[in-house]
Amino acid sequence: MRYGIVVLLLLGAVAESRAQISPGELSSAHSGLEGMGNCTQCHTLGKSIGNEKCLMCHKELQARINARTGYHAGLLSRPCMECHKEHHGSDFSLVRWDKKKFDHSATGFVLEGKHRSLECGQCHAQKNIHAKDVLLNSELVKRGTYLGVTRECVACHKDPHGGALSSACTRCHSSETWKPAPGFSHERTRYPLTGKHVVVRCEGCHARKVNETIRMQFTGIPASRCSDCHGDPHAGRLKKNCDACHNTSGWTAAARGFDHSMTSFPLRGRHGQVRCEQCHTTGVAANVVSGKRGFRIEKYQLCSDCHANPHGSQFATRADRGVCTSCHAEQGWTEKERTGFDHASTRFPLRGKHAQVACATCHVLSKQPRVGIVRVDTKAFNRCADCHADVHGGQFVGRTDGGSCESCHRESGFQPAVFTVDNHSASRFPLTGGHVAVACDRCHTTGIVQGKQVRLFRWPAAVRCESCHKNIHGEQFERWIARGCGSCHTTSTWADMEYDHSLIGFAVTGKHRKVSCAGCHRMGKNVVWQFTGTPKRCADCHKGSVGGRIQ
Numbered sequence: 001m002r003y004g005i006v007v008l009l010l011l012g013a014v015a016e017s018r019a020q021i022s023p024g025e026l027s028s029a030h031s032g033l034e035g036m037g038n039c040t041q042c043h044t045l046g047k048s049i050g051n052e053k054c055l056m057c058h059k060e061l062q063a064r065i066n067a068r069t070g071y072h073a074g075l076l077s078r079p080c081m082e083c084h085k086e087h088h089g090s091d092f093s094l095v096r097w098d099k100k101k102f103d104h105s106a107t108g109f110v111l112e113g114k115h116r117s118l119e120c121g122q123c124h125a126q127k128n129i130h131a132k133d134v135l136l137n138s139e140l141v142k143r144g145t146y147l148g149v150t151r152e153c154v155a156c157h158k159d160p161h162g163g164a165l166s167s168a169c170t171r172c173h174s175s176e177t178w179k180p181a182p183g184f185s186h187e188r189t190r191y192p193l194t195g196k197h198v199v200v201r202c203e204g205c206h207a208r209k210v211n212e213t214i215r216m217q218f219t220g221i222p223a224s225r226c227s228d229c230h231g232d233p234h235a236g237r238l239k240k241n242c243d244a245c246h247n248t249s250g251w252t253a254a255a256r257g258f259d260h261s262m263t264s265f266p267l268r269g270r271h272g273q274v275r276c277e278q279c280h281t282t283g284v285a286a287n288v289v290s291g292k293r294g295f296r297i298e299k300y301q302l303c304s305d306c307h308a309n310p311h312g313s314q315f316a317t318r319a320d321r322g323v324c325t326s327c328h329a330e331q332g333w334t335e336k337e338r339t340g341f342d343h344a345s346t347r348f349p350l351r352g353k354h355a356q357v358a359c360a361t362c363h364v365l366s367k368q369p370r371v372g373i374v375r376v377d378t379k380a381f382n383r384c385a386d387c388h389a390d391v392h393g394g395q396f397v398g399r400t401d402g403g404s405c406e407s408c409h410r411e412s413g414f415q416p417a418v419f420t421v422d423n424h425s426a427s428r429f430p431l432t433g434g435h436v437a438v439a440c441d442r443c444h445t446t447g448i449v450q451g452k453q454v455r456l457f458r459w460p461a462a463v464r465c466e467s468c469h470k471n472i473h474g475e476q477f478e479r480w481i482a483r484g485c486g487s488c489h490t491t492s493t494w495a496d497m498e499y500d501h502s503l504i505g506f507a508v509t510g511k512h513r514k515v516s517c518a519g520c521h522r523m524g525k526n527v528v529w530q531f532t533g534t535p536k537r538c539a540d541c542h543k544g545s546v547g548g549r550i551q
Contacts, residue, residue: 007197024087029092030142042086054080060140060147071107109151113175124149128156140472162214191223196249205229234295265300269330279306303328348381352411362387384409393449395458429463433491443468476532506536 018103026034042053055062064070084094099120109120124146126498128264129135134148141148149155153169159186172184182226188191193200222228227244240243245258260267267274280295297304305322305524315322327341343350350357362381368501380386396403408419417440424431459467477487488499497517520541521529535541 025089026086027092028090029089029094030086031090049079049081053077054084060131060137063133064147069108072222113177115175120146123156130155159213161210161218164214164217164219196250197248208444238295263296269482270332271330354411355412367424391454392457393452393454393455395449395456429459434493435491472528473531474528476528476530 030042042177043049044053050431051314051437055065061070061072065073065076067073083097085096086093086094088446126141126144129141130150131147131148134145135141135480152167153159153173154167157169159167170183172181173179174182176182196268203216205221205223209215210217220490233444279297307324309322311322318326371391388405390403394403396407398406406418407423410418421431441455443457446453448454449456467473469485477484488497490496490498517529521531523530523535
């Protein structure tokens with residue numbers, strides 16, 4: 001009994017002494033250092049805990065501090081125990097920090113672009129640890145560590161170039177995006193891109209996948225000759241290099257580099273605007289030497305070697321057998337002002353407005369001998385009516401000149417007409433007095449002739465003033481004035497009258513000569529001058545005198 005009590009007292013004393021020496025149980029990471037004999041492995045007797053004891057075990061950190069790299073290199077002045085607390089039990093974590101507030105730039109690797117949105121474990125994973133000293137510490141790797149991840153892109157990312165290019169990925173790519181590579185310039189390569197090559201997609205020249213390692217080929221691509229990438233459409237018939245005719249601005253832009261004047265057919269006028277393939281056709285043609293693209297043309301001396309004859313056989317009897325260059329030039333087929341053709345050499349010289357008329361207006365397409373032939377030999381052209389419609393509806397057909405247009409019109413223009421006052425004097429209605437200044441269309445108005453609305457020129461046989469002018473006198477003179485309006489008035493002016501008053505038995509004499517017509521002939525009920533029924537006695541007009549004056 002006494003012996004049992006002694007044992008319990010001894011055990012209590014030992015437990016009390018341990019509690020006084022150790023502040024608590026170590027964390028699981030340092031559990032191997034538990035025991036009274038291991039205290040000095042971390043603590044120095046009579047001194048505070050120094051960093052040198054920690055770094056004796058954590059050699060990976062010591063190496064990075066010595067190299068002045070990594071997060072701990074910037075914490076030399078601070079003791080390890082300030083962040084990594086011990087003796088708080090086996091479940092206590094030695095690494096305690098707020099991931100959201102952690103400044104990654106303190107590690108020497110600033111998180112930019114896509115890296116900012118990643119979780120810590122996506123980069124700091126066991127598969128991404130490549131540092132040899134960390135890999136040797138299997139326990140450290142097993143527990144999990146933030147050490148050992150290098151700053152090279154290939155530490156986390158698979159190299160799609162398979163080591164064929166530099167490992168400095170940031171020379172071409174950025175953390176914002178992988179492609180297009182913002183830092184890459186083809187100008188720095190042996191093959192700067194120009195012309196159409198600029199818009200070619202990368203995989204157009206660089207194979208998408210070489211093998212399981214290399215996704216796209218960037219090295220070892222032959223590019224010294226055009227034929228390294230492009231097939232030869234000339235099938236080896238041309239011995240010069242491609243750039244003798246073509247350039248990177250476009251395959252069909254051969255004219256920019258090729259001088260056609262070196263051939264036996266220099267390109268002039270419109271020929272210089274024709275696309276190459278219009279003459280140099282593909283396949284086998286009657287006029288082209290066989291080949292994928294025919295550049296050797298056998299016949300080209302005559303226009304008809306390439307062009308169809310739109311005139312048929314109309315010029316076959318001419319001395320020059322209808323050579324095209326007699327009328328046309330390379331500057332243009334229809335532009336007569338640029339050709340050597342002179343219409344004055346024909347039976348119909350072009351004068352006035354005729355010189356401005358397009359050729360096809362007179363030389364129309366004929367259906368004979370076949371559709372599409374341009375009729376050049378215009379047989380009927382002696383009279384204006386051979387080409388122009390009669391706008392007068394046949395009103396002048398009965399004239400002695402047969403209604404010749406030239407009597408009134410000229411080639412300089414249909415209007416104004418050249419029918420003069422003297423010409424009008426030869427008609428049934430000579431122009432005199434005020435009629436001379438009247439515009440033609442005031443008298444010659446439009447009307448219907450032969451079912452068409454035309455300007456009227458043929459008048460009835462009896463032309464009277466009333467045909468154009470309103471009779472303001474009504475029926476006062478209808479029975480007894482033989483000459484009509486001309487009995488009193490003239491064409492010079494309406495107010496100028498030549499009436500013989502003695503014809504009505506009342507001769508105007510003496511003072512009466514100074515009296516105006518309106519003095520005796522006043523306005524009637526129908527707003528006309530009253531002539532019939534005018535009184536003739538003195539007393540009818542004069543009602544006596546006042547002061548010697550007639551009233």
